Amino acid sequence: MAWRSHRTLPVRLLFDRGTLLLESPPPELDAVALPEVRWDPRVLAHRAPAHRTYAIVSELRRRGVALTDAPRPTLGPPSAFRSLPDLRPYQDAALAAWRLAGRRGLIALPTGSGKTHVALAAIAATRAPCLCLVPTRALLAQWLAALAAVYDGPIGRFGDGERVLAPLTVATFAGAYRHMARIGDRFGLLIVDEAHHFGHGAQDEALEMSIAPLRIGLTATPPEPGPAATRLATLLGPVVFERSIADLAGPYLAPLERITWHLALDREERREYDALRAVYRGAWDAYLGNHLNARWEDFLRHASQTDDGRRGVAAWRRARRLLAFPRRKREALAGLLARHRRERTLVFVADNETAYAVAREHLVMPLTCDIGRRERDLALARFRAGELRALVSAQVLNEGLDVPDAEVGIVVGGRMGAREHVQRVGRVLRPGADKRAIVYELVVGHSSEAWQAERRGRRLAGAGRSAAKPSGNPV
Numbered sequence: 001m002a003w004r005s006h007r008t009l010p011v012r013l014l015f016d017r018g019t020l021l022l023e024s025p026p027p028e029l030d031a032v033a034l035p036e037v038r039w040d041p042r043v044l045a046h047r048a049p050a051h052r053t054y055a056i057v058s059e060l061r062r063r064g065v066a067l068t069d070a071p072r073p074t075l076g077p078p079s080a081f082r083s084l085p086d087l088r089p090y091q092d093a094a095l096a097a098w099r100l101a102g103r104r105g106l107i108a109l110p111t112g113s114g115k116t117h118v119a120l121a122a123i124a125a126t127r128a129p130c131l132c133l134v135p136t137r138a139l140l141a142q143w144l145a146a147l148a149a150v151y152d153g154p155i156g157r158f159g160d161g162e163r164v165l166a167p168l169t170v171a172t173f174a175g176a177y178r179h180m181a182r183i184g185d186r187f188g189l190l191i192v193d194e195a196h197h198f199g200h201g202a203q204d205e206a207l208e209m210s211i212a213p214l215r216i217g218l219t220a221t222p223p224e225p226g227p228a229a230t231r232l233a234t235l236l237g238p239v240v241f242e243r244s245i246a247d248l249a250g251p252y253l254a255p256l257e258r259i260t261w262h263l264a265l266d267r268e269e270r271r272e273y274d275a276l277r278a279v280y281r282g283a284w285d286a287y288l289g290n291h292l293n294a295r296w297e298d299f300l301r302h303a304s305q306t307d308d309g310r311r312g313v314a315a316w317r318r319a320r321r322l323l324a325f326p327r328r329k330r331e332a333l334a335g336l337l338a339r340h341r342r343e344r345t346l347v348f349v350a351d352n353e354t355a356y357a358v359a360r361e362h363l364v365m366p367l368t369c370d371i372g373r374r375e376r377d378l379a380l381a382r383f384r385a386g387e388l389r390a391l392v393s394a395q396v397l398n399e400g401l402d403v404p405d406a407e408v409g410i411v412v413g414g415r416m417g418a419r420e421h422v423q424r425v426g427r428v429l430r431p432g433a434d435k436r437a438i439v440y441e442l443v444v445g446h447s448s449e450a451w452q453a454e455r456r457g458r459r460l461a462g463a464g465r466s467a468a469k470p471s472g473n474p475v
Helices: 050-062 089-100 115-126 137-148 173-183 227-235 267-290 296-305 307-324 327-339 352-362 373-385 417-426 448-460
Strands: 006-016 019-023 038-040 045-049 065-069 104-108 130-134 155-159 162-164 168-172 189-193 214-219 239-242 256-263 345-348 365-367 390-393 408-411 437-444
Touching: 006 050, 019 050, 045 050, 050 065, 089 104, 089 115, 089 239, 115 130, 115 137, 115 189, 115 214, 130 137, 130 173, 137 155, 137 168, 155 173, 168 173, 256 327, 267 296, 267 307, 296 307, 307 352, 327 345, 327 352, 327 408, 327 437, 352 365, 352 390, 365 373, 373 390, 408 417, 437 448
Parallel strands: 006 065, 104 214, 104 239, 130 168, 130 189, 155 168, 189 214, 256 437, 345 390, 345 408, 365 390, 408 437
Antiparallel strands: 006 019, 019 045, 038 045, 155 162
């Protein structure tokens, strides 16, 4: 049966606390066939996530359904931009790729390659009211400074105790999650820095509650193909442009020398590690025998229900702590810090316990979640000035901080795989006169660290994304 025009029965689309309400749809219209529209019995009306606004408007118009009202950005366009710095060729190509993709999508560039400059150029080109989302208060401050350098108008902020709205606004993920029901219809452009944090369900609602049709996700580490990548493509768009560290090292990033040291456990450590590994492998294998295709994360969730499971998890944790900083890693780190004592060096470890151990042994300033913002900023300023020659951190330096130039990175241990490693390596790649970045990886041989290092190397070399190890076992 042919679809009949309903121009005499107009529809109203209303923004309602981060969702879209359809008022007065004609009886012949199958509303639930529209993108993500569902019947809401609480208000006796059809409802959809706000991010589907423009898709629903487009579909209604295609069907000949008249609209009397639909949400549009309520803030005026930002119009006080000064001249922006010229984009590098790859940055210009990234912006062009985003435009060709309908001005939606992920731009994947290494840390230090200027993702923010691409976003600033997009804001200036579209002139749409823009909301920038960032994961941390440190990045909030950095984005405010970056915008203030090229824009003379008011800049809003949501986060760190402030709630100020303007045509250009920066918000932390948490601030956006709390307030998007009120501000989700104000902006036409949504920029998400460190976009790989989304796609997992935890805070995705913040992106769903915005009507913004134009969207950019910025990341150095796009998600592997799978449910998270699919979800992120729905919320922001697919990867439209990607360059690796290998692509940009040299002309745009400092040339990188990556040195992997395979170290042995001493006899007592090896005996203890093998014994612990036998315990947790036994518990894991027993669980896998009853749960085909289960992941290591599934085992961790269910392990507390059995004695063997609890013993297995305890052994896994002890084995991971043993790999974090065994005797040979201590010796190698001491030698490398002595060798590079005149160069600014970042030491990356697996946990705060190891960070404090390094700090005590070598009088290196630790940056952990226990260090307050003022003390952290002072340490970074002293590192920038050359008064501090080394810093040690477990996770604080991974992302979200504008780390001063460093020449040497020493990766003693990690917990978050290839993504974490790419972010860490990016911290030493900012270009400088005659600079050559060096990254040392201290790896325990005949352990999970060996294949993890190999996988990280493929990622850095731009050899494509590789699937996780089938067992999923991280130790």
